[in-house]
Amino acid sequence: MRVDKREIMNRLRQDILRLQGDVPTASSAAQHIGLGPVEKAFPNGAFPVRGIHEFIYGGQEEAAATSGFLSGLLSRFMKDSRVCLWISASRALFPPVLKAFGVDPHHVIFVDMAREKDVMWAMEEALKCGGLAAVVAEVQTLDFIQSRRLQLAVEKSRVTGFVIRSTSQSIGATACVARWHIRPIASALDEGMPGVGFPRWEVELLKVRNGNPGRWKMEWAHGRFLPLAPRQTQPLMSGWDRKSG
Amino acid sequence: MEKRYASIVFRHLTADRLAIRYPGLRSVPFVLATPMHGRMVITAANALAAAEGVIQGMVVADAKVCLPKLVVMNEPPGLAQRLLRALGLWCIRYTPVVAVDPPDGLLLDISGCAHLWGGERSYLKEIVTRLRGKGYDTRMAIAGTIGTAWAVARFGKASPIIANGTEVEALRPLPPAALRLDPDTADRLIRLGLRSVGSFMDMPPAVLRRRFGGGLPARLRQALGQEAEYIAPLRPAPPYDERLPCLDPIRTAAGIELAIGRLLDTLCARLAGEGKGLRKAVLRCHRVDGKTVQVTINTSRPSASVPHLLRLFQLQLPRIEPALGIELFVLEAPTVEDTAPVQEALWAGNPGLEDTALAELLDRLKSRSGTRAIRRYLPAEHHWPERSIKEATTIAERPATAWTTDKPRPARLLATPEPVEVTAPIPDYPPMLFRYKGEVHLIAKADGPERIEREWWMESGEHRDYYCVEDQHGKRYWLFRSGHYREGEPQHWFLHGFFA
Numbered sequence: 190m191r192v193d194k195r196e197i198m199n200r201l202r203q204d205i206l207r208l209q210g211d212v213p214t215a216s217s218a219a220q221h222i223g224l225g226p227v228e229k230a231f232p233n234g235a236f237p238v239r240g241i242h243e244f245i246y247g248g249q250e251e252a253a254a255t256s257g258f259l260s261g262l263l264s265r266f267m268k269d270s271r272v273c274l275w276i277s278a279s280r281a282l283f284p285p286v287l288k289a290f291g292v293d294p295h296h297v298i299f300v301d302m303a304r305e306k307d308v309m310w311a312m313e314e315a316l317k318c319g320g321l322a323a324v325v326a327e328v329q330t331l332d333f334i335q336s337r338r339l340q341l342a343v344e345k346s347r348v349t350g351f352v353i354r355s356t357s358q359s360i361g362a363t364a365c366v367a368r369w370h371i372r373p374i375a376s377a378l379d380e381g382m383p384g385v386g387f388p389r390w391e392v393e394l395l396k397v398r399n400g401n402p403g404r405w406k407m408e409w410a411h412g413r414f415l416p417l418a419p420r421q422t423q424p425l426m427s428g429w430d431r432k433s434g
Numbered sequence: 435m436e437k438r439y440a441s442i443v444f445r446h447l448t449a450d451r452l453a454i455r456y457p458g459l460r461s462v463p464f465v466l467a468t469p470m471h472g473r474m475v476i477t478a479a480n481a482l483a484a485a486e487g488v489i490q491g492m493v494v495a496d497a498k499v500c501l502p503k504l505v506v507m508n509e510p511p512g513l514a515q516r517l518l519r520a521l522g523l524w525c526i527r528y529t530p531v532v533a534v535d536p537p538d539g540l541l542l543d544i545s546g547c548a549h550l551w552g553g554e555r556s557y558l559k560e561i562v563t564r565l566r567g568k569g570y571d572t573r574m575a576i577a578g579t580i581g582t583a584w585a586v587a588r589f590g591k592a593s594p595i596i597a598n599g600t601e602v603e604a605l606r607p608l609p610p611a612a613l614r615l616d617p618d619t620a621d622r623l624i625r626l627g628l629r630s631v632g633s634f635m636d637m638p639p640a641v642l643r644r645r646f647g648g649g650l651p652a653r654l655r656q657a658l659g660q661e662a663e664y665i666a667p668l669r670p671a672p673p674y675d676e677r678l679p680c681l682d683p684i685r686t687a688a689g690i691e692l693a694i695g696r697l698l699d700t701l702c703a704r705l706a707g708e709g710k711g712l713r714k715a716v717l718r719c720h721r722v723d724g725k726t727v728q729v730t731i732n733t734s735r736p737s738a739s740v741p742h743l744l745r746l747f748q749l750q751l752p753r754i755e756p757a758l759g760i761e762l763f764v765l766e767a768p769t770v771e772d773t774a775p776v777q778e779a780l781w782a783g784n785p786g787l788e789d790t791a792l793a794e795l796l797d798r799l800k801s802r803s804g805t806r807a808i809r810r811y812l813p814a815e816h817h818w819p820e821r822s823i824k825e826a827t828t829i830a831e832r833p834a835t836a837w838t839t840d841k842p843r844p845a846r847l848l849a850t851p852e853p854v855e856v857t858a859p860i861p862d863y864p865p866m867l868f869r870y871k872g873e874v875h876l877i878a879k880a881d882g883p884e885r886i887e888r889e890w891w892m893e894s895g896e897h898r899d900y901y902c903v904e905d906q907h908g909k910r911y912w913l914f915r916s917g918h919y920r921e922g923e924p925q926h927w928f929l930h931g932f933f934a
Contacts, residue, residue, distance in 0.1 A: 249932050250909040253845040257934020260845075272787055283847035283931065284811040284823055288837040290934075295826065295833050296787070299809045300799055311799050320789040373934070375878065375908035384881040385842075385904050388934045409934070 206232055206399060222265040225416040227392060227407075231367070232399040240366030241339045241350040243331065245395075247357070249281075254373040254390050255353055256282055257290060261409050263323055264291030266349060271322035274315045276300040278308050280327065291412050309335055316342040316350050323349045329358055336363035368396040374406065389417070436598055438554070439665075440542040441583035442525075442561070442574045447538050448513050449480035454569040464505035467494045477509050481571065514538070521565075522668045527720050527762045528561060530675070533665040539587070541580060541665050548576075550679065554595050577601065580665065581657025585612035585631075601658050606632030613653040619646050674712070674767035676701045683722050683759020687751055690719070690760065694747045695740070697765040702738045705770065711736025714769040715743065719754055720762040727760075729753050731801060734829050735793045736771040742794045749801045787829055796829070813837050817886050819847065819930070841884060842902050844912045844931025851928035854913065858927075861919035864901045868913065870929055875905035883915075902933060910934070 221228060222236050231237055244259060246252045267273055275282065275297050284294040300315075302308045305328060312326040316339060331354055343350050352365070370393040376386030387410040394402045406417040444450065448466055453459045463483035467474040474494035483504060488497045494506050514537060522532045522540050528551075531543035548557040554576050565572040575586035578598035586596055586604055589612040596604045605612065608631050610623040623646070628634045631654075634642065639651040655661040676697045684690060694717065705711060713736055719727045731746040754760075796808055812833045814824040858865040864880030882901030888894065896917035904910045910933035916926040 249846060250911075253910075253932035254934050256845040260934075270787075272789070272792060281846040281848070283819075283844055285813070285837060286843050286845045286934070289839045289843070294823075294837060295810060295812055297810070298796070299811070300803075301807050301809065302803050303807075307803055310802070314798055315795060318791050318795045320791045373907075373909050376904060376910075378879075383879075385879045385902055385910060385933075388910070389908070390934075 202232075202399070222262065223414050224262075224407075225414060227394070227403075227405055227416075230394050230397055230400045230403050232397075237366045237398075238349050239343055239347055240398075241336060241343055241352060241364070243336070243363060243365040243368045244351060244353045245356050245360060245368065245370050246353065247355065251370075251372055252281070252353070252355070254388070255369075255371045257286070257388055257409065258369075258371045258390055258392065258407075259325065259351055259353070260287050260290035260292050261414060262351075263287075263297075263325070264412075266322040267292055267296060270296055272320070273297050273323045273325065274300060274311075274321060275325045275327075276302060276308050276311045276315065277327035278302050278305055290409065305329055309339075312350065312352075313338055313342050316348050317346055319346045319348065321348045323351060325351045325353065327353045329355065331363055331365075333362055333364060336365050340364045340366075365396075366398045367394060367400070369393065370395055376408075435546055437543070437545050437578060438548065438576060438598075439578070439580050439583045440529075440544050440558070440561075440574060440576045441535065441580070441587040442540040442542070442565070442572060443587045444518075444521075444538050444565075445571045445573065446478065446480050446484070447517055447570070448478045448509060450570045451513065451517055452507065453480060459505070462505050463488065463501060463503070464507060465494070465497065466509040467506050468509045468511075474506070519668065521570075523726070524724055525561070526669065526764075527679075528557070530669075530671045530677075531665070531667045532669075533667055535584070539584070541584075543665060543667075544576065558594060577604070579657055579659040580663050581614065581653065582659075584614060585657060588612060598659075602635070605657060606630065606635065610634075613650070613657060615650060615653060619650060622646065672766045672768055674701065674705065674770055676765045678763040678765075680761055680763070683756075683761050685756045685759045690751065690754055690756065690763075691744075691748065693760075693763045694765070695744055697763060698740045698743050698747075701765055701767060702740050702743070705738040705767070709772060710770050711738045711773040712743070712767040712770050713737075714767065715747075716766045716768060717747065717750075717754075718764040718766070719756070719760040720764070721756065721760050722758045725757070727754055727756075731797075732805065733793070733797045734800070735790075736773045737794075737797075738773065739794075742797070745794075746797055746801050749798065793829065816889065818889060819843070819886070821889075842881065842912075842933070844902075845934040847912075847931040848929065851914070851930040854927050854929045856913070856915075856925065856927040858915075858925070862899070864903060865913065865927070868903075868911075868927065868929075870911075875903075875907075875909070875911070877903045878906050878908075879904040900930070 224236065228234055228236050244255045246255045263273055273296065280299060280301055287294040287297060300311055302311055308326055308328055312324055315321060315324045331352055339350055372391045374389050374391050376389045378384060378386040387408050389408045391404065392407050393404045396402060408415040408417055463486055464480055465476045465483050465488060466478040467476050476490055476492045476494060476497060478490060479488045486501050488501060498504055518534045522534050525532045525540060525542060529542050529544045529547045533541045535541045548554040551557040551560050558574055558576055562572050562574050573587050575583050575590055575594040577583040577586060577596035579601060582596055582601045582604060585608050586594060589608045610628060610631060611620040612631060642651050652661065656663045678693050678697050684693060714732050716728055716730050729750040731750060737743060800808055810826040811823040812826050812831065813835050814822055815835055816822050855869040856865040857867050862883060864882055865877060867874055867876045880901055880903040883899035885897055885899050887897045898914040898916055900912060900914045902910060902912050911929055912931035912933060914928055914930055916928065
C-alpha cells in the first residue's frame with residue numbers, strides 16, 4: 190500500500206512538471222552538465238535546460254565570479270561550435286577569459302544595447318531563435334512579468350536563458366526556474382606552494398522550482414567543475430535571506 | 435524601346451521663387467540683381483518687368499530710368515542651382531532619370547513612363563499643371579531627341595509633342611539659337627540672314643564647319659538624332675529598384691506596410707531568380723507635400739526573404755512620417771550580392787555562425803540599436819590587455835591565431851584602470867594590502883609580477899607589472915604598478931580587473 194502511494198506521488202509530481210512546461214527529454218544524459226551534486230537539487234536530477242536561470246551578485250568581485258561560473262556552464266552548451274549571445278547595457282566582461290572556461294570567445298556575440306528596456310527586448314527576440322546555444326543578459330531589474338515572458342519564449346525554443354542581475358535593486362519574485370548566487374572563496378594550493386590557485390566559488394541555489402535549494406563549494410580546474418567536500422543539502426539560511434531581511 | 439525625352443524650361447525661375455515666397459511681389463515689376471564690375475546687373479526679371487523691356491544683363495540704373503517703380507532685390511548666390519536641383523528631385527516621381535539643364539531647365543528621360551499617366555499629352559499636362567500650380571512659369575516639350583525637346587520647349591510655337599521622325603519639320607521654323615549654340619555663332623547666323631534652322635539645315639556639314647566651327651553641325655546632328663547624346667541623372671538609377679505609385683495618398687502604417695510588402699514581393703522574386711540577395715535596401719517615400727522620407731535597412735548576409743526584410747522594415751515604420759500622405763514608394767537595393775545556394779531543409783536549424791536564423795536575428799537587433807551594437811571578438815597578437823582583442827568585421831570571420839590561456843586574465847576588466855593605495859614591502863614583491871574605494875583588502879595570496887611592456891612603435895609610456903592577488907575574503911583582483919620602482923618616489927598602483 191505504502192509503495193503504491195509513493196508511486197502515485199511520483200506520477201503526480203511528473204504531471205505537475207509537465208504542466209509547468211518542463212518536459213523531460215528522452216536522453217537524460219544530455220542534461221548532465223558536469224555540476225555533480227548541484228544537479229541533484231533540480232527536479233528529476235537534471236539541469237533544467239528549458240528555463241531562465243537568474244544569477245544575483247553584490248559587488249564587482251561577485252559579478253566576476255558569476256561570469257566565470259556562467260562561462261563554465263556555457264562551455265557545456267556550446268559544444269560543436271554553437272553560438273551564444275551576451276546582451277548587456279554596460280558590459281565589463283573581458284572576452285579572452287572565456288577561453289579559460291572552455292568557451293571559444295569568437296562564438297560569443299556581444300550585443301550592447303543603449304537602454305535596459307532594449308536589453309529585455311533583445312533577450313526575448315534572441316530566445317525565440319532556436320539555433321542558439323544560450324542567451325545571457327545583464328540587467329539591473331527583472332520583474333515577474335518580464336521573467337514570465339522570457340520563460341514562455343524559452344519553453345518554445347529550448348534555448349537556455351541566463352539573467353545576471355545585481356542585488357542593488359530589491360529582488361522580488363520571478364518566474365525563473367532557479368536563482369543562483371555565486372561568491373568567490375579563497376583558493377587553495379598544495380601545502381607550502383606560493384601563489385593563487387584555481388578559482389573557487391561558493392555556489393548557492395536560493396530558489397529552485399520543484400527542487401531543493403542548497404549550498405556547495407566548487408572549483409574550476411582542468412576544464413571542469415570540481416565539487417569540494419560534498420555536503421548534504423542544508424537548511425536554507427543564506428546571505429541573501431539575511432540581507433533582504 | 436524608342437527613346438523619348440522631355441525638356442522643361444522655367445522662364446522666370448528665381449523671380450517666380452521669390453514671388454512664391456513673398457506674394458506681394460506678384461503685382462509689381464521686380465528684378466533680381468547682383469554686383470558685377472562695380473555695377474548692379476540684372477540677373478532675372480519677372481514677367482511684368484520683362485513686358486516693360488527690362489531684360490537680363492541690363493544695369494539696374496538704366497532699368498530704373500525706363501521703369502522708375504521697379505523693385506530691385508539682391509539675388510541670393512546659388513539660388514538657381516539649388517532650385518533646379520530641388521525641382522529635379524521632385525520630378526523623380528515622373529521618371530527615374532532626371533537631369534539638371536542649367537541655367538533654367540530640366541531634362542527628363544521619359545522612355546516608357548508616359549503611359550502610366552495615360553499617354554504623353556496627359557503626362558505633359560499633369561507636370562505643367564502642377565508646376566504652374568506651384569507658381570512657376572513653365573514650358574515643356576517632348577521629343578525623340580534631347581536637342582529637339584530643348585528647342586521646342588523654348589522656341590516652339592505649335593504642338594509641344596514631337597513624334598519620332600518629324601524632328602526636321604519641327605526644327606525648320608525655329609531660330610538658330612534653338613540649337614543650343616553659343617551666342618556668338620547664333621548672332622553671326624542671324625547677321626548672315628540665316629534666320630531659321632531650316633535655312634541652313636540642308637547645307638553640307640563641311641561648309642558649316644568651315645564657317646562656324648564644329649559646334650554647329652554637331653548640335654544639328656544631335657537634334658536630329660544622328661549623334662547619340664547622354665544625360666547625367668541627378669540620382670543614378672540603381673539596377674535593382676521597384677516603384678509603386680499610389681492612386682490615393684497613403685497615410686496609415688498598415689497601408690505603408692502593405693506597400694512595402696508589395697514592393698518586396700516583386701524585388702525579392704527578381705533577386706531570387708538571379709541567385710542574388712540584398713545587403714542594403716533603401717525605401718524612399720515621396721510625399722504629397724514634395725518632401726521625401728527615406729529609411730534604410732541593412733542585412734548581415736545577402737537575403738531575398740520577404741518575411742525577414744518586411745520584419746526589418748516594420749521595425750523602421752515609426753520613422754516614416756507620412757504627413758499629408760505618400761504618393762510614391764521607391765524601393766532600391768544599392769548593395770546586392772550573390773547568395774550561396776542553400777538547401778533549406780538540410781541546413782535548417784544548423785547551429786553555429788552560418789545559421790540563417792541567427793543572421794536574421796542580428797539584423798533585427800541592429801535595426802533597433804545600430805550597427806555598433808553587435809560585436810564579436812577575435813584574438814589580436816598583442817600582450818597589452820586593452821589591445822589583445824579586436825573586433826571581427828564579418829559574421830563568418832575566423833580567428834587567425836589561437837586564443838591564449840597561459841597567462842591569467844581577469845573575468846571583468848575595468849575600461850580605465852582605477853588608482854589604488856598600496857603598501858608593498860620591497861621592490862618587485864607583491865603588495866601586502868591595498869585600499870580600494872575606502873575598503874582595505876589584506877592580501878593573502880599573490881602571483882606575479884607579469885611585466886607587460888608598451889609597444890614602442892604604437893605609443894610611449896611606462897610598462898606595467900601585473901600581480902594577481904587574493905584578499906582575506908577570497909576575492910581575487912588584478913593589480914599593476916606603472917613603471918619601475920624608484921626609491922624616494924611615489925609609486926602608482928592601479929586596479930585593472932576582477933578574477934572569477
